[in-house]
Amino acid sequence: MNLTRRRLLELxxxxxAATLLGGRFAFAQxxxxxxxxxxxxxxxxxxxxNVGWSGHMVSSLINRNLISYNPEGKxxxxxxxxxxxxxPTTWRIRLRDxxxxxxxxxxxxxxxxxxxxxxxxxxxxxxxxxxxxxxAVNVIDDRTFxxxxxxxxAIVPALLAYPFFAILKAESxxxxxxxxxxxxxxxxxxxxxxxxxxxPNEHYFKEGIPPxxxxxxxxxxxxxxxxxxxxxxxxxxxxxxxxxxxxxISANKDLALHKVDSGAFMFLTFNGNGPFADPRVRQAVAxxxxxxxxxxxxxFGFGAPMTGLPRSSATPYYxxxxxxxxxxDPERAKALLKEAGHENGLEVTLxxxxxxxxHRDTAVLVQAQLAEIGIKVNLLMPDWATRVSMGNNGxxxxxxxxxxxxxxxxxxxxxxxxxxxxPTYLRSRNFEIEGLSALYAAGRQELDPAxxxxxxxxxxxxxxxxxxxxxxxxxxxGYATRASIKDFGMLPDQLSVFSATGxxxxxxx
Amino acid sequence: xxxxxxRIAQSIVMLWVVISLVFLSIHFVPGDxxxxxxxxxxxxxxxxxxxVVRGQLGLDRPLHEQYVKKLGDLLRFDLGKSIVDESxxxxxxxxxxxxxxxxxxxxxxxxxxIGLPAGVLAALRPASLFSRMANLASGTAQSIPVFVIGTxxxxxxxxxxxxxxxxxxxAFERDPxxxxxxxxxxxxxIAVGLSAIxxxxxxxxxxxxxxxDFIRTARAKGVPRRRVILQHALRNALMPVxxxxxxxxxxxxxxxxxxxxxxxxxxxxxxxxxxVNARDYPVVTGVIVVVAAFYIGLNxxxxxxxxxxxxxxxx
Numbered sequence: 001m002n003l004t005r006r007r008l009l010e011l012x013x014x015x016x017a018a019t020l021l022g023g024r025f026a027f028a029q030x031x032x033x034x035x036x037x038x039x040x041x042x043x044x045x046x047x048x049x050n051v052g053w054s055g056h057m058v059s060s061l062i063n064r065n066l067i068s069y070n071p072e073g074k075x076x077x078x079x080x081x082x083x084x085x086x087x088p089t090t091w092r093i094r095l096r097d098x099x100x101x102x103x104x105x106x107x108x109x110x111x112x113x114x115x116x117x118x119x120x121x122x123x124x125x126x127x128x129x130x131x132x133x134x135x136a137v138n139v140i141d142d143r144t145f146x147x148x149x150x151x152x153x154a155i156v157p158a159l160l161a162y163p164f165f166a167i168l169k170a171e172s173x174x175x176x177x178x179x180x181x182x183x184x185x186x187x188x189x190x191x192x193x194x195x196x197x198x199x200p201n202e203h204y205f206k207e208g209i210p211p212x213x214x215x216x217x218x219x220x221x222x223x224x225x226x227x228x229x230x231x232x233x234x235x236x237x238x239x240x241x242x243x244x245x246x247x248x249i250s251a252n253k254d255l256a257l258h259k260v261d262s263g264a265f266m267f268l269t270f271n272g273n274g275p276f277a278d279p280r281v282r283q284a285v286a287x288x289x290x291x292x293x294x295x296x297x298x299x300f301g302f303g304a305p306m307t308g309l310p311r312s313s314a315t316p317y318y319x320x321x322x323x324x325x326x327x328x329d330p331e332r333a334k335a336l337l338k339e340a341g342h343e344n345g346l347e348v349t350l351x352x353x354x355x356x357x358x359h360r361d362t363a364v365l366v367q368a369q370l371a372e373i374g375i376k377v378n379l380l381m382p383d384w385a386t387r388v389s390m391g392n393n394g395x396x397x398x399x400x401x402x403x404x405x406x407x408x409x410x411x412x413x414x415x416x417x418x419x420x421x422x423p424t425y426l427r428s429r430n431f432e433i434e435g436l437s438a439l440y441a442a443g444r445q446e447l448d449p450a451x452x453x454x455x456x457x458x459x460x461x462x463x464x465x466x467x468x469x470x471x472x473x474x475x476x477x478g479y480a481t482r483a484s485i486k487d488f489g490m491l492p493d494q495l496s497v498f499s500a501t502g503x504x505x506x507x508x509x
Numbered sequence: 510x511x512x513x514x515x516r517i518a519q520s521i522v523m524l525w526v527v528i529s530l531v532f533l534s535i536h537f538v539p540g541d542x543x544x545x546x547x548x549x550x551x552x553x554x555x556x557x558x559x560x561v562v563r564g565q566l567g568l569d570r571p572l573h574e575q576y577v578k579k580l581g582d583l584l585r586f587d588l589g590k591s592i593v594d595e596s597x598x599x600x601x602x603x604x605x606x607x608x609x610x611x612x613x614x615x616x617x618x619x620x621x622x623i624g625l626p627a628g629v630l631a632a633l634r635p636a637s638l639f640s641r642m643a644n645l646a647s648g649t650a651q652s653i654p655v656f657v658i659g660t661x662x663x664x665x666x667x668x669x670x671x672x673x674x675x676x677x678x679x680a681f682e683r684d685p686x687x688x689x690x691x692x693x694x695x696x697x698x699i700a701v702g703l704s705a706i707x708x709x710x711x712x713x714x715x716x717x718x719x720x721x722d723f724i725r726t727a728r729a730k731g732v733p734r735r736r737v738i739l740q741h742a743l744r745n746a747l748m749p750v751x752x753x754x755x756x757x758x759x760x761x762x763x764x765x766x767x768x769x770x771x772x773x774x775x776x777x778x779x780x781x782x783x784x785v786n787a788r789d790y791p792v793v794t795g796v797i798v799v800v801a802a803f804y805i806g807l808n809x810x811x812x813x814x815x816x817x818x819x820x821x822x823x824x
Binding site for chain 1: 539540541544547556565594595596604660668674675679770771775
């Protein structure tokens, strides 16, 4: 054949088109394999170390806790079939007939080994401190054990529902550091920063679950790239949907937005070695902010004003008047400042970070709004790593924070609101709210639910009056999926960031 | 021989200076990797736990001890382990470097295929419509930030037309077709700006060469026009193009971060950025040492070649 230039051009065009069309089909979805676009690649798969909310998603796909939450926020058994408080310091837990990935049964000895491994010095486990009140694990039989605590401890079931408290097969971490779990999927291949491939665990204890043939997790660190991957059909599910994209995703008939408005939250903490030692100045800040503007301008309307402590309305610990305590009242704010001796205003420094837009924009808005009541705010906004370090060293008169809760139990707020706990970048310091620590201690020990409600209401009121934290806005937690994904459920309120515990049921419609 | 040894010694000193600067600067920048490591998504790290982990990682030792240890490790070609995930930095660099090199090579090839012929054509007819349009296009291409071009590509070719995946990476040996499909957009994004530079340098260089006497002589001797342009003019005009092109490619080695981010390409730049954000000292030092060694090595090679071909350089 005589290859002319024209012929070469034709052939190039045809082969180019074929490649593109071929590509269209090449990245089409493999049947019944869920493709997840994750906001980060977990630094590792060790199940007990906190690897963040995105890392928790992978952990939830391969591991199971003893107890978890249902979409209504109620504690439900996972590997645990039942639990009861048999004596003030004893909790008896009965295991299901569940199996690990290798088909071996989940036994009380495995739970005992897991707890011992978490409590080993230097384990880096998230639950290392939280499990300190557990004095002993007594194995009764293969499927029954008792937890003995060093005093009455009401939060034991909630402790067992904490993220990063997966039960592994005893000694299984000696081969792979992520061990052998009992989750709905198991890892078959993982290339750091590229993808994680999972296949179903045929021994999973829930009947007919998981319904999928597999899961492929691909990290998309950039939020726009993540949304683009979903829109282009490269993936079926993404986490951390940026608020700026929520409206467009809602309007797209091929996609579904799953969100909880009262998810994680933004708040302020105070350093008591300056003007914020005076509770009236802290209260002035709390009453001088228009929180709707935070929701609208930073979270594109996807969130809710945070006018009290983060208490789920589905629990008895929720009180309407406490939840709406910090309304916008500039006159009251000015009066409080005057009362505290700052009628001519004051100048303070706010520590935030320029690295994340929600932290940066929150600081800018706080600065603008507090100027209206006579507080001049100077901003200190380094990158995140520096901000954490400066925060730990006590920099700034007050700080912008973002967080969620790990459990629904009211005790979960203790680390956020008690300034007498060890000083870290995440909470107020250098002042005390009288009686607060004692109330939290009493709440943890009180086994009578009605009395616990009373105790935490008192504690909450102390926090509100003393303003050891100042709520700003809840930000919506969002996942987005192809419309064909079914049985997607989210956990309520602040737990919504851990909704992946229910992803074992996900299927294609 | 002495000249070669001196050049090699200079390169080693240069590398040592880079290593020392990187080591010191990353350690003096505020931010504690252990605090960050233990404070994922709002966790409250126990100060006692922070100290334990710091001790485990050797970060509690005096800085000069850490520096000496780092130099010793590097002399043994050991880049250390990541603080964040304890993975081998050397292995991770070895995994990611070829991806970035591939991206740069593909972009370079593409930019030469576009920039060279366009530059030659524009120089042959400097007042033509093509020349003016090409000038305008190259100016535009150079002035648009790379992430804007990348985003426009994603919107057009992935989201609207659905011709290409929005981003990601699949190893060539696993799925060659998909690997090449995933390479198209990021490589083209880099190539847009790069081809504009190649075009401008080629055009300017050709305009310098074309009026010279030896070109006129070649034409007068009856050498065919195409041969005059390609073999006589272009050959002589290529030196500045190659110099600028090589410098641009070298800069891309650690400078493709925006493209890697937009297209989710797991290369070296992304590793460096996440290392800096997490204050992962071994990762930051490891990546920069490899990039610097690569760059210094290339320069050394070029210098040695110059020295071999032109004895004047050695003096």
